[in-house]
Amino acid sequence: MRGKKPKDAAQKGGNGAVTRRDFLRGASLAVSTGLLAADGAAVASPPESSAAAVVGPGKVPVTLRVNGQVHRLELEPRVTLLDALRNDLDTTGSKRVCDRGTCGACTMIVDGKAVYSCSLLAIEAEGRNITTIEGLMKDGRLSPVMQAFIDNDAQQCGFCTPGFVMAATALLAERRHLTPEEVNRGLGGNICRCGTYHGLRLAALEAAKRMKA
């Protein structure tokens, strides 16, 4: 059944009772007032920084390092990393699907780890290295993972595809010897509605093989 996913657990938010946005608002409040324990029990923890200064609710300056480039933005503290990139930087490869840490369509690699960028505030991503799907192409060339997706037809409508490419890329950065079970675990935090999992499984295994070679 659903192997929801040992990605970066710290970034997974959302339960049935609160919306992701409400939760994040609660979490950012907690950051500023130290009330986290009261609110965050149901959800994995946001970053600990009880001494952080109060920010917002108005726009604040935020500096993001995306695919090696530094961007200075003015954002409300409640804006997620995903929305900041999509709405303010026109970096739209990462998709918004569930918007609460279930589907993986928004997956980015932050400091080397795959995270759900819908469940991370932009202000929390300051000072971190953010890689999106746009950052995986080198000199206009497809990455080996992308090529394996194409060869194995691991995409139909393609809306989930960037998230899967990011998850597979993060997985392969960790280990090059992949068993089918490890692929299931590594890609188990992403959802595809068109049903491309058969091709995805083959693509991940083939990418692993090619990158070893």
Added chain:
Amino acid sequence: MATCKYDWPEAAERHLIGKPISRIDGPAKSSGRAKYTYDINRPGMLFGKVLRCPHAHAKVTSIDISEAKNLPGVKAVRVIQGEGKEILWGGDEIACVAAVSEEVAEDAIRRIKVQYEELPFLVNEEDLERAQSQGHTRAPSVQTKGDPDKAFADPDVVISEGYYGAPVITHCCLETHGQVTEYDGSDHLRVWISTQGVSTIPQQFAEVLGLPATHVEAICDYIGGGFGSKFQIDRWGVECARLSKDAGGKAVKLMLERDAELKVAGTRPSAFAKVKVAAKKDGTLVAWQSEAWGTGGVAGAGVPPLPYVLEGIPNQSKKYTAVSTNTGGARAWRAPNHPQAAVLTLCALDDLAAKLEMDPIEFLTKNTGLAPEHLGETYNDELAKVAELSEWKKYWHPRGRGGSGRIRRGLGVSIHTWGGRGHNSNCDVLIQPDGSVEVRLGSQDLGTGTRTVIAIVAAETLGLPVEAIKVTLGDSRYPYSGASGGSTTVGGVSASTRRGSVDARDQLFAAVAPALGVPPDQLEAAAGHIRVKGNPAKSLSWKQACARLGTKTIQATGKNPGPCELGSSGVGGAQVADVSVDTETGRIKVNRMIAAQDCGLIIDMKTAESQVYGAMIMGISYALFEERVMDDQTGIMLNPNMEFYKLATIGDIPEFIVHMMTGPQYDRRGVIGLGEPPVISPGAAISNAVANAIGVRVPTLPLTPDKVLAALEKA
């Protein structure tokens, strides 16, 4: 054999058609460069949000938008259903706003004050008597054929009776419904919209907004899933355009939130039935009786075609009751009404086969003569194929004899059918003097491989590689091509492209014939050359040939329908599921799924197989997990999200064997659609495999652990 000039090339002459070819939009998709409607950002774009009704049935008694209007950053606020309006399902649209950011738009929505008078409602339909007593049912439709009473009374027949069903599920497209609207001047509307019918969009907006259809342009380069739910512009589309207008023509992006997508943007109707079937002791089916019902929201639901596939059962008595519920409405869901009909029919037949102590594949094969026209033979071939590929004889056992261990294994089978005739399609095929080639049409690629099949057909016809063809679709300014629904696209666009490409090629032949010193009908286009038939040394390269056009571009229009039969309708298909059931936890694991599928002449083997894999995966999802859960007390949907509206993930996926039926008898049928058929059988095949494993039927989908345990307890 008589030939017609547009006919598909014979098997020996096909270089591309039928081969496994990677989709041409693969690089754009896997690199994240493909721009979907959700990704469109326009200068100064505003964000739209919708306020939705929190009650299943209510009357709006007052609405106050003043606070929302006064919020800085809000550019437009509209009441959609105001005072006095009766709301018939939870999540229906009440008001909407456009603001400078999503966050401000959300704040504005919260500042709208609405008061409702709550009214009585019904949101669940499985209890038909309750629905009837509350006046939520329509007059049933009743049909009789032959003499069912007499047939069931025959002492020589074996009768099986049972209860079966499939609940309401949703489309849950990963890209939610929505659009970006923008005015050019006061009366030109441009719409980026996530749609299955680009060419049909201008007319829809024009009618509601009072604009000429010529003043509306619709664009959809990529769409993140539709599955039948994205044909209409919808009320939110119209309101989005009105918000744009109110905001001085500015672009407004309004994409549905995930909860709205699941509540209001499309469901598959439920179907439940009490079924009684009878066969002679040798397995010959003689009688069918069904009392079925289901809901598709307020408007009721489409009637599932019963008995499914084996429609020629001589004696039949059928009753169907549509239940009206206060829930978001049904839309076409991949193979409308067929997956439900397959569950109601093929599960009932499987129970009868078990009672007859017959192997269900033998039982079905014995009765395929009851299927429509030409399909009997196809089913026999396909059933034999899935039996072989699944090693049925080795793994199948009579029902309930799956041993006494904790984990029990079983096999199940189902068959299905679909039409899939090509729709109306027009395209322009352009050959430029520099040798570049483009096919343009107002079609769309849902991820089924539409772009790729167009490129393959044009390339095959012109003797070029697939990469030489530019396919431009997804814009209503290109020639009209039908909406993508009912597996009609591949037949439509491949035929229009073939006809347009043959005509364009013939124009090129006429232009270069003098240079090659033969009449045009002595020329052929092959291997990147225009050459004299039977004398390949006498040739021009494609580029040299096109250079002869001087400054004149060739433009040929291809149409479907048109001369020569390039497609037909009516496919079969058979699937086997192999499952293991944990009798202590009730958990089902699908071990293998095996499919044999025909679809006439296959254009791209790779994307065709992908359709079958994907459809079976969607099938596993609705067989094991998917269900819209409505709360009887509050009338709201309890799982309008992706953690509790469960879809299969990669770990749920078994091994697959997909066999596409090919050969002259299938080629002869021309191109037939494939999107729908393979999604029909998985529910019935998996349910039958579970019954085979544990010896007892789990009556309704999804086959969740609690239902498996309950069925085991009753056994």
